[in-house]
Amino acid sequence: MLVGKSLVDDGMAFVLHADGRMSGRIGGGDLTGTWYWSEGFFCRTAQRDGEDLGLDCEAIEVLGDRIRYTSDKGTGDASIVRVI
Numbered sequence: 001m002l003v004g005k006s007l008v009d010d011g012m013a014f015v016l017h018a019d020g021r022m023s024g025r026i027g028g029g030d031l032t033g034t035w036y037w038s039e040g041f042f043c044r045t046a047q048r049d050g051e052d053l054g055l056d057c058e059a060i061e062v063l064g065d066r067i068r069y070t071s072d073k074g075t076g077d078a079s080i081v082r083v084i
Contacts, residue, residue, distance in 0.1 A: 001062065007081040022046070041073055 003018050014024025014031050024031045026048055033046035033053070041057035059074030060067055070078040 002067070002083065005083045007067070007083055009079065009081045012081070042069065 002016050004015065006013055006015055006024075011028070012024065012026040012031070014022055014026065016022050016035055020034050020036055022031065022033045022035050022044065029049035029051075031046060031048055033044055035042065035044040037043070038057060042060045043055065043057040045055050046053040056071050056076075057073050058069040058071050060069050063080070065084070066080050066082050068078055068080045070076060
C-alpha cells in the first residue's frame, strides 16, 4: 500500500521506494534515508539536508487513504499523512 506512493502532509512529501530507499522533502529540506519492516514496525533511518535524524521504528495504522505513524514503536508522537 505504501511502496511507490507519495506520503504528504503540510510541509512534507516523501516516497518509500521498493528498493528500501526513501526520498522527498520535509520541513523545507531534502529528506533521504532507508526503510524496512521489523517485528511489525516500520523502521527508518533518515537525514534532512545531511542532518542525521537517526533510527526510529514506528507503529503504522491505515485509515482509508491516510496512515497514522507513531514513533518509538507506538509510544511517541503521532502524525497522519495522506497516501497518494
